Structures are given as C-alpha cells and as structure tokens.
Amino acid sequence: MIYVKPEMEIIELERVPITQLSVVPGETVVVPGVDASDPF
Amino acid sequence: MMDKKKMMNLTKKLVAGCLALSVIVAGIVVTPKAAEAEGEIVKGEITYKPMEMATYWDTNSKTAPVLADHIFAGWYTADANDEVTAIKEADGIPANTTTYAKFVPAYVLSVKTQVEAAAEVASTATKPESTFLRVLSSVDSEDYKNVGFEILLGDGEKVLEVAPITKVYEGLKLSETDTEVIRPNGVFGAAATYFTALNMEDISYKSFSSKIYIRPYWTTLDGTKVEGLAKNVRVEDKYSDYRYISVPVNLLTDGATPAEVAAGKVTMTYDATKFTVAKNDGNxxxxxxxxxSEMVYNVVESNGVGTITFVGNLNTINTNIAADGLYANIRFIRNEGYSEATESDLALTKTANDFCNWGEEKQEIIAW
Structure with missing residues (x-):
C-alpha cells in the first residue's frame, strides 16, 4: 500500500486593496445590464 | 388632486404657520456659485470645505455632510499647495490634520436616460415587443469605491436588484453603428468627467407607460454612501411623437444634518406657449x-404663463421628514410646433423658501 502525503499548498492571498473606479476609455456601447423583463 | 379653494386654504394655513416664526423671503432660486470662505479650496465647480470629519464619520456609522445645491463626494486632506488626497476608509480619521469635505454640483449625481431608436416612436406598428432603457449618471473623478442606482418599478412595490458598479466611461454610443457619441460634460455639466451607466434590459411593451423611480448613489473612498437627485422616468417619455420631458423636483437642505420638513410650498412658472403639463382624464x-405621499398641487396655464403650486402635505403636517429626495416629478409635453424644445428650454422659475418643520420653524430647503 502506498501512502501519499498530500503536500500542503499555501496560497498567499493578496490583500485586495480598495481601489478607485476603473475608467473605460474611448467610446463604449455595452454597459452592465439588469433584467427588467417582468411587466411592472 | 384637491380643488383650488381647499388648496388655497391649506396654503394659507401652512404659510401662516411658517410666517409666525420667521419672515419668508420669497425669491427666485438660482444655483449659487460657492463663495470661497476662509480655508476653503475651490477647484472649478468643486469645493473642499474644512469640516470636522469626526462629526460625521466613525468606523460603524457614516453620514454625509450637506451643502446647498451640492452633493458630498468624500473626505480629503490637503498639502501646503492645496493638492488634495482622498482619505481611505481603512486609514480612518487622520490625526492633527485639517479634513476637508468635498462637494460637487448636485447635477453630477443626477439621472438621464436613453432608449434604443426603435422605441422612440409611439405608433403601434413600429412599437417593439421590448426595449432597453439606458440609465446614466456621472462622477467627477475615479475617487469612489463604487456607484450605482436604486430602482423601484411601478408604484414602488418592486425593487430592481442592481449590483454596485465599478466601471465608468469616457463616452457612450447607443450601438456600434451609431455615429453620435455622448460625453458626460455635455449631458450633465462641466464637472461631470465620466458616465456611470446601466441598461435595464428587456422591458416589455406592457411596461412602457409604467413609472420607474431611479436614484443614483456613490460610495466615497472613506466608505460613505451618498444618494443623489432622484427622477421618475417612463420608457414612453422617450417617444419622439409624445414629446414628453420628465422634470424631477428634489429637495436638498443646507445644514449639519438634513433639515426636517412637515409642510411647505413650491411654486414654479414656465413658458406655457411651449410646454404644458401632461393630463390624464382631462386633469x-x-x-x-x-x-x-399625498402631494397636493395645482396647475394654471394662463396668458402664456404656466404656474404649478405644490403644497405638501396634509398627512405629514404633524410629522417631520428629512428633506432629502424626490418631492414631485412633473411630465411636461412640448406643445405642437415645439418638438425640438428641450429641458433647458423650460427655464423653470422656482420659489421654494417657505418650508417649515413640525414646530412651524422655517427650514431652509431648496427645490432642485
């Protein structure tokens, strides 16, 4: 029987800084969407 | 709508109540250019006002300071050359340093909308099954954590879930083939640098005449959520042959906390040769x-001058309400022959100086 010792993988989680808004340069057509299909 | 006599009686009662404690200065409300007070830093239309951050901010509770006709846009420090730096939420209140509240003109955080060209006609033959409504607001810079929109559908009973947005845009087109590009400073004003945008997708034709309430907000880098100028829109407002213009009336206040109102009056006049207020069943x-909730209003169009008087409110006369949000929303119709007239051609003249709180103390409120 072979025992395999799993290697402990340590992932250094990068602390995500609170950043500014990101600017999309130039002229944009597609922007975020939200479904508004139900009649209201 | 209340009949005119009852309304006049209510108006007299409200105004008399306010007058009992202070003189009402009725006048034309204009957007004042911020006078540079001592210690203020002014950059174009943006004002950095020295204020005590600790009065408004701690790690668990953050409120926005207010300045007439402006929207709070974050806490800043400044160096000896008046170069300003945004304070980040994680940094907390800086010690031994003057803190500045940044204020931008209120129009920056207001709402405009677009629909696709196919929906811009009202005739049944060409009306699409569904369309999208593109909702726009703006920011003056990238110095925000996120932006977004509060959207209520119909009579407000349905909330559209919208995730906070972190991308902003220099310019927008409606389609790849569209040659017209819109820019934030052209749509909102000089201090608007980038668009914030959201598509409300697949709106059924059954909802084209339904009310959509939209209020934009941003979260500053110090973590304060700030709400802007709200508006009601309808997809059919955009039908070119209906000739509608939706004009919101928001109440803003000047003071350390939002002033509280129980009642008040707003009078507006407009050019009735070019515009009329939309009617339903002849009214x-x-x-x-x-x-x-139960706004009382009266509209008179006579000798080419339209006058709208709002009196609010019968049910809140005994309750104070923070004056911070949508007070009323007028739908104007461009008259025949004036189909090209725009919102700026409305030249509304507003008088809104006689609000009072429950104690009948006059409150400085501006209708915007």
Whole structure:
C-alpha cells in the first residue's frame, strides 16, 4: 500500500486593496445590464 | 388632486404657520456659485470645505455632510499647495490634520436616460415587443469605491436588484453603428468627467407607460454612501411623437444634518406657449415624489404663463421628514410646433423658501 502525503499548498492571498473606479476609455456601447423583463 | 379653494386654504394655513416664526423671503432660486470662505479650496465647480470629519464619520456609522445645491463626494486632506488626497476608509480619521469635505454640483449625481431608436416612436406598428432603457449618471473623478442606482418599478412595490458598479466611461454610443457619441460634460455639466451607466434590459411593451423611480448613489473612498437627485422616468417619455420631458423636483437642505420638513410650498412658472403639463382624464397629473405621499398641487396655464403650486402635505403636517429626495416629478409635453424644445428650454422659475418643520420653524430647503 502506498501512502501519499498530500503536500500542503499555501496560497498567499493578496490583500485586495480598495481601489478607485476603473475608467473605460474611448467610446463604449455595452454597459452592465439588469433584467427588467417582468411587466411592472 | 384637491380643488383650488381647499388648496388655497391649506396654503394659507401652512404659510401662516411658517410666517409666525420667521419672515419668508420669497425669491427666485438660482444655483449659487460657492463663495470661497476662509480655508476653503475651490477647484472649478468643486469645493473642499474644512469640516470636522469626526462629526460625521466613525468606523460603524457614516453620514454625509450637506451643502446647498451640492452633493458630498468624500473626505480629503490637503498639502501646503492645496493638492488634495482622498482619505481611505481603512486609514480612518487622520490625526492633527485639517479634513476637508468635498462637494460637487448636485447635477453630477443626477439621472438621464436613453432608449434604443426603435422605441422612440409611439405608433403601434413600429412599437417593439421590448426595449432597453439606458440609465446614466456621472462622477467627477475615479475617487469612489463604487456607484450605482436604486430602482423601484411601478408604484414602488418592486425593487430592481442592481449590483454596485465599478466601471465608468469616457463616452457612450447607443450601438456600434451609431455615429453620435455622448460625453458626460455635455449631458450633465462641466464637472461631470465620466458616465456611470446601466441598461435595464428587456422591458416589455406592457411596461412602457409604467413609472420607474431611479436614484443614483456613490460610495466615497472613506466608505460613505451618498444618494443623489432622484427622477421618475417612463420608457414612453422617450417617444419622439409624445414629446414628453420628465422634470424631477428634489429637495436638498443646507445644514449639519438634513433639515426636517412637515409642510411647505413650491411654486414654479414656465413658458406655457411651449410646454404644458401632461393630463390624464382631462386633469393635470403630476407624480408625487417619495418624501410626501399625498402631494397636493395645482396647475394654471394662463396668458402664456404656466404656474404649478405644490403644497405638501396634509398627512405629514404633524410629522417631520428629512428633506432629502424626490418631492414631485412633473411630465411636461412640448406643445405642437415645439418638438425640438428641450429641458433647458423650460427655464423653470422656482420659489421654494417657505418650508417649515413640525414646530412651524422655517427650514431652509431648496427645490432642485
């Protein structure tokens, strides 16, 4: 029987800084969407 | 709508109540250019006002300071050359340093909308099964954590879930083939640098005449959520042959905390040769805002001058309400022959100086 010792993988989680808004340069057509299909 | 006599009686009662304690200065409300007070830093239309951050901010509770006709846009420090730096939420209140509240003109955080060209006609033959409504607001810089929109559908009973947005845009087109590009400073004003945008997708034709309430907000880098100028829109407002213009009336206040109102009056005049207020069943119909549930209003169009008087409110006369939000929303119709007239051609003249709180103390409120 072979025992395999799993290697402990340590992932250094990068602390995500609170950043500014990101600017999309130039002229944009597609922007975020939200479904508004139900009649209201 | 209340009949004119009852309304006049209510108006007299309200105004008399306010007058009992202070003189009402009725006048034309204009957007004042911020006078540079001692210690203020002014950059174009943006003002950095020295204020005590600790009065408004701690790690668990953050409120926005207010300045007439402006929207709070974050806490800043400044160096000896008046170069300003945004304070990050994680940094907390800086020690031994003057803190500045940044204020931008209120129009920056207001709402405009677009629909696709196919929906811009009202005739049944060409009306699409569904369309999208593109909702726009703006920011003056990238110095925000996120931006977004509060959207209520119909009479407000349905909330559209919208995730916070972190991308902003220099310019927008409606389609790849569209040659027209819109820019934030052209749509909102000089201090608007980038668009914030959201598509409300697949709106069924059954909802084209339904009310959509939209209020933009941003979260500053110090973590304060700030709400802007709200508006009611309808997809059919954009039908070119209906000739509608939706004009929101928001109440803003000047003071350390939002002033509280129980009642008040706003009078507006407009050029009735070019515009009329939309009617329903022969009566003028104006959408009540979200501050005062049963707005009373009266519309008179005579000798080329239209006058709208709002009196709010019968049910809140004994309750104070923070004056911060949509008071009413008028739908104007461009008259025949004036199909090209725009919102700026409306030249509304507003008088809104006689609000009072429950104690009948006069409150400085501006209708915007």
């Amino acid at each position: 003028y119909r104006i959408d009540t805002g979200r501050l005062m």
